[in-house]
Amino acid sequence: MSHPYQITALCKSQDFAPEGLLLAACGAKIVSVKLSDGSILSQWPEQNDNSSVEAASDGPPGKKRKLDSETAPTPNVIKLAISADSKHAVAVTDDKSVRVLEVTESGKLNELSERNMPKRPCAVVVTPDNKTILCGDKFGDVYSLPLFPSTFVDKIEDSSKTETKEDAGSKKYVPAASTLTVHSGRNRRALENQMKQKDLQAKAREGPKFEYQLLLGHVSMLTDVQYATEEVDGKTRGYIITADRDEHIRISRGPPQAHIIEGFCLGHKDFISKICLVPGNELLVSGGGDDWLGVWDWRAGSLKEKRDMRSALTSLFSSQSSDVNFGARSPIAVSGLWAVPSGTEIKETAVLVACERLPCLLVSQQGSALTGISLPGVPLDVAVVGNTVIVSLDVTEAPTPRLQAYAVHKTGSEVGLELDKSFSLKLNAANNLMLPAPERKQLDNLLYGIENLRKRGTPEEAQDAATEQAVDGATSEITEDDPTEE
Amino acid sequence: MVGPPTKRQKRGEVPEGKLPQKKFFRQRAHANPFSDHNLTYPESPAAFDWAELYPAYAVKEDKENTDASTAQEKSVGRISKQVEVADIGCGFGGLLFALAPIMPDTLLLGMEIRSAVTEYVQTKAKALRSQHTETQAFQNVACLRANTMKFLPNFFTKAQLNKIFLCFPDPHFKARKHKARIVSTTLNSEYAHVLRPGGIIYTITDVEDLHNWMVEHLAAHPSFERVSEAEQEADECVAVMRQETEEGKKVTRNNGNKYVALFRRREDPAWP
Numbered sequence: 001m002s003h004p005y006q007i008t009a010l011c012k013s014q015d016f017a018p019e020g021l022l023l024a025a026c027g028a029k030i031v032s033v034k035l036s037d038g039s040i041l042s043q044w045p046e047q048n049d050n051s052s053v054e055a056a057s058d059g060p061p062g063k064k065r066k067l068d069s070e071t072a073p074t075p076n077v078i079k080l081a082i083s084a085d086s087k088h089a090v091a092v093t094d095d096k097s098v099r100v101l102e103v104t105e106s107g108k109l110n111e112l113s114e115r116n117m118p119k120r121p122c123a124v125v126v127t128p129d130n131k132t133i134l135c136g137d138k139f140g141d142v143y144s145l146p147l148f149p150s151t152f153v154d155k156i157e158d159s160s161k162t163e164t165k166e167d168a169g170s171k172k173y174v175p176a177a178s179t180l181t182v183h184s185g186r187n188r189r190a191l192e193n194q195m196k197q198k199d200l201q202a203k204a205r206e207g208p209k210f211e212y213q214l215l216l217g218h219v220s221m222l223t224d225v226q227y228a229t230e231e232v233d234g235k236t237r238g239y240i241i242t243a244d245r246d247e248h249i250r251i252s253r254g255p256p257q258a259h260i261i262e263g264f265c266l267g268h269k270d271f272i273s274k275i276c277l278v279p280g281n282e283l284l285v286s287g288g289g290d291d292w293l294g295v296w297d298w299r300a301g302s303l304k305e306k307r308d309m310r311s312a313l314t315s316l317f318s319s320q321s322s323d324v325n326f327g328a329r330s331p332i333a334v335s336g337l338w339a340v341p342s343g344t345e346i347k348e349t350a351v352l353v354a355c356e357r358l359p360c361l362l363v364s365q366q367g368s369a370l371t372g373i374s375l376p377g378v379p380l381d382v383a384v385v386g387n388t389v390i391v392s393l394d395v396t397e398a399p400t401p402r403l404q405a406y407a408v409h410k411t412g413s414e415v416g417l418e419l420d421k422s423f424s425l426k427l428n429a430a431n432n433l434m435l436p437a438p439e440r441k442q443l444d445n446l447l448y449g450i451e452n453l454r455k456r457g458t459p460e461e462a463q464d465a466a467t468e469q470a471v472d473g474a475t476s477e478i479t480e481d482d483p484t485e486e
Numbered sequence: 487m488v489g490p491p492t493k494r495q496k497r498g499e500v501p502e503g504k505l506p507q508k509k510f511f512r513q514r515a516h517a518n519p520f521s522d523h524n525l526t527y528p529e530s531p532a533a534f535d536w537a538e539l540y541p542a543y544a545v546k547e548d549k550e551n552t553d554a555s556t557a558q559e560k561s562v563g564r565i566s567k568q569v570e571v572a573d574i575g576c577g578f579g580g581l582l583f584a585l586a587p588i589m590p591d592t593l594l595l596g597m598e599i600r601s602a603v604t605e606y607v608q609t610k611a612k613a614l615r616s617q618h619t620e621t622q623a624f625q626n627v628a629c630l631r632a633n634t635m636k637f638l639p640n641f642f643t644k645a646q647l648n649k650i651f652l653c654f655p656d657p658h659f660k661a662r663k664h665k666a667r668i669v670s671t672t673l674n675s676e677y678a679h680v681l682r683p684g685g686i687i688y689t690i691t692d693v694e695d696l697h698n699w700m701v702e703h704l705a706a707h708p709s710f711e712r713v714s715e716a717e718q719e720a721d722e723c724v725a726v727m728r729q730e731t732e733e734g735k736k737v738t739r740n741n742g743n744k745y746v747a748l749f750r751r752r753e754d755p756a757w758p
Contacts, residue, residue: 139665140672141672175659176657176659176693176694176695176696177657177659177693178693180692180740180741180742180743181657181692181693181742214671214672216672216675217671217672217673219519219520219635219636220636232757235757237757246636247529248639248640250639252675253757256758257755257757257758259671259674259675259678259707259708259709260675260678260709260754260755261644261675261676261678261679263644264530264639266529266530266639267529267530268529269529455522456522
């Protein structure tokens with residue numbers, strides 16, 4: 001049993017690796033694979049000793065962990081972004097840290113910096129100028145970080161000015177409320193207590209000690225961030241496109257005018273988990289908890305098309321003797337969208353769609369209906385290498401390989417995927433690399449979190465009635481009194 | 487088991503045309519803006535049934551002209567005018583009902599997160615309308631339940647609003663609750679989005695700390711500039727906001743201070 005590759009990304013061709021370099025994250029590790037011959041060039045973090053790997057795989061974990069206290073449980077890689085020049089990779093691990101890795105000439109990964117974000121990042125992109133990281137977090141905020149953190153102290157002080165979220169209120173503590181603003185009995189007593197505690201120091205929460213800037217924010221949970229560009233009058237305009245759990249896709253200007261919202265793409269009925277820019281035309285594809293994919297003219301904010309996924313999935317899973325139980329009411333949660341070239345022209349682009357826990361990929365091509373291709377496992381990520389895609393599958397048991405290559409082919413107007421055997425053979429080294437997997441439950445938590453974004457309906461009436469009853473008992477305490485009435 | 491009538495039942499006993507009583511609509515003064523609340527909201531401003539809120543302004547659908555496609559997509563309960571004034575966190579609606587006669591030709595919308603309080607304002611608007619059928623007064627006021635911190639763009643299109651009122655918002659004293667405040671650097675961008683250039687955000691609070699916070703964050707936002715004091719005092723809405731809001735009356739009774747600040751939406755700069 002081995003850990004599946006949860007994230008894959010392609011470092012485009014460089015001199016040493018003409019077909020490119022595949023970076024595949026497997027638990028806490030990132031493996032770099034040279035695609036021309038399939039050799040594993042390096043692993044990050046570098047393996048210190050082989051024993052730690054084995055130690056984690058068997059035996060009671062608590063006991064072993066104490067023995068090798070220096071190798072604390074390493075955090076899993078949850079996001080991976082490659083800079084446009086393919087020279088750097090940005091890895092986000094689930095300990096909220098953003099690490100910049102240098103991809104060296106020999107395919108080695110060198111950690112250049114580690115920055116701990118205040119909140120868990122959920123999306124990360126590198127702007128096309130290779131200078132800035134855009135990092136969206138769970139609390140809905142998007143920050144920009146320079147790819148290379150500055151080392152100057154004065155810069156850091158400067159950044160604390162741009163960061164307005166935390167107040168530098170470490171002065172003398174004064175309660176913000178006063179006898180003029182507090183009226184109910186209980187609150188008045190609380191205020192008196194606060195006044196007595198004169199020495200109470202307000203603990204000013206310190207922000208990160210590196211240069212960063214808050215660009216924009218949603219009050220909702222952020223799910224995806226993309227950076228788009230457009231040429232107008234010879235100048236490049238940048239846009240930050242953000243998607244959230246409350247069905248919004250927001251189009252903001254790129255820095256330094258990220259405070260200006262250009263528009264919204266509204267129409268989803270359930271959460272949005274992924275957005276994908278289609279190169280060559282002005283379209284954005286979005287997916288989430290709805291039964292359909294949205295195809296947007298994102299600059300106009302208009303929904304061009306809703307592409308039904310349910311019918312494609314139903315026909316895929318009913319036509320064959322598959323053991324996948326997909327019914328008319330089974331939830332659909334899009335976990336990945338990837339634009340792949342389906343022809344020679346730039347306009348010919350298909351979008352591959354992965355849905356959580358479903359062992360298939362859907363192919364969406366403009367002008368033809370969605371089609372589905374079933375796979376030997378649930379696809380976790382897709383790396384696009386020219387007209388081929390490397391699909392990472394959630395299979396922990398041999399002999400099914402965890403990474404397989406599929407060729408994108410086009411017959412007439414239909415786009416399909418076909419197993420590329422010779423390419424898949426090249427991935428043998430990566431497939432044979434065994435890394436210990438945690439228990440299934442833990443693995444599921446790492447791999448499948450999208451469906452949790454769905455809102456759970458609780459009976460509104462019951463909820464309201466409950467809060468009102470609570471209020472009934474304590475009206476004088478917490479609701480406003482109005483003696484003028486009656 | 488039949489107990490005494492609940493508040494909810496008593497609310498329904500208000501006779502047609504009579505004003506509702508506040509005591510049956512009390513609800514805890516705080517709501518968590520981050521939770522889902524089982525809200526209903528339109529997927530976009532165009533998909534909302536505005537005619538239900540403002541029946542006097544409803545556009546009568548010309549049945550011959552509406553073919554299936556447009557009827558579905560666009561003309562759900564259209565009204566002849568757009569809402570131009572939003573009172574975010576309108577509470578019991580004191581400001582709305584005071585402003586309605588002052589701006590009879592402008593549509594005002596109150597937005598409140600507490601369901602019982604929203605219901606009160608809706609009932610009161612209905613009662614006032616039926617009391618003024620001849621003059622058609624109060625047809626321009628409506629209220630809906632919404633979490634504007636999340637769903638403002640679901641109700642208003644870009645540059646639709648002329649005025650936004652933020653009256654006596656929840657102060658969220660604790661530092662770790664500051665993200666729940668109605669004014670923040672990131673939320674100000676949304677206010678700027680729905681306000682037209684020249685439009686004004688009105689803020690008033692009795693908590694000096696919150697006032698400073700709102701001034702600091704709105705002044706720091708490149709899309710807003712503070713309105714001068716002279717202009718502020720000349721604005722008739724400011725006097726109404728000071729005296730007619732329910733919370734304003736309460737602060738007056740308790741001899742509290744009222745801090746007012748107005749901010750004007752600037753024109754967007756050209757692309758760099």
